[in-house]
Amino acid sequence: MTHARRAHLLASGACDAIDKDDVDSVRVGEALAQTQTPSERG
Amino acid sequence: MNSAADHAGATISPPRQPDVDTRNQGARSQMAAGSNSCGGSFLARRSDLIKSRAENRSAPPDVMVIEDESIDAERLMATLRVLLGYDHEIRWTSTLGDAVNRVVERIPDIVFLDDALKPSSDAAQIIPLLRGAGFSGPILLSVKK
Numbered sequence A: 001m002t003h004a005r006r007a008h009l010l011a012s013g014a015c016d017a018i019d020k021d022d023v024d025s026v027r028v029g030e031a032l033a034q035t036q037t038p039s040e041r042g
Numbered sequence B: 001m002n003s004a005a006d007h008a009g010a011t012i013s014p015p016r017q018p019d020v021d022t023r024n025q026g027a028r029s030q031m032a033a034g035s036n037s038c039g040g041s042f043l044a045r046r047s048d049l050i051k052s053r054a055e056n057r058s059a060p061p062d063v064m065v066i067e068d069e070s071i072d073a074e075r076l077m078a079t080l081r082v083l084l085g086y087d088h089e090i091r092w093t094s095t096l097g098d099a100v101n102r103v104v105e106r107i108p109d110i111v112f113l114d115d116a117l118k119p120s121s122d123a124a125q126i127i128p129l130l131r132g133a134g135f136s137g138p139i140l141l142s143v144k145k
Helices: A003-013 A025-035 B002-009 B018-035 B040-056 B069-085 B098-105 B123-132
Strands: A018-019 B063-064 B092-093 B112-116 B139-143
Touching: A003 A018, A003 B139, A018 A025, A018 B040, A025 B069, A025 B139, B040 B139, B063 B069, B063 B098, B069 B092, B069 B112, B092 B098, B098 B123, B123 B139
Parallel strands: A018 B139, B063 B092, B063 B112, B112 B139
Antiparallel strands: none
16 A cells, blocks of 8 residues: 555545554454544543 | 161261361462462552553454455454454455445445456556445555565
8 A cells, every 4th residue: 555545545535554464453443443532542 | 788788877077078168268368368478469559550541441443354265364353363463353345346335335434455456457456446345544555575
């Protein structure tokens, strides 16, 4: 994924873009944590 | 004769074994009473910590995966189950039309979206459709390199 492609996807309303080859509990957990508000994180 | 009858009627009791449960119980009560030097108090504290975390944890989010490649979907859902719990329901759909229908049916908290659904749907085109269906939560894209 190029930087321009990532920027385009994020500009279209996505919160994060994960490479399919990088799907693991650490990366997905990081992406999920970004979606939570600080109070939800605790 | 008499001694033979006595022998036949006699019950044979097994040799007495040390009472294992009682012995362990004694050790457990020692650990529970616990000085700082034994592991029992540490384990008890750790158990209380895990319980309190479980009680305070909010309900896991309602996640929907929109992915047309079943292998990628399975891998993502397996990872999500590790993070959110194996009994947590994760909805999966492979087509855009079905995804919009399911969003209308029940709005998820988080959507994982394939950046290129077959035959030719780009994520930049799909996101406005999901927003139009009433979904306003976070969208996480899974992208091919």
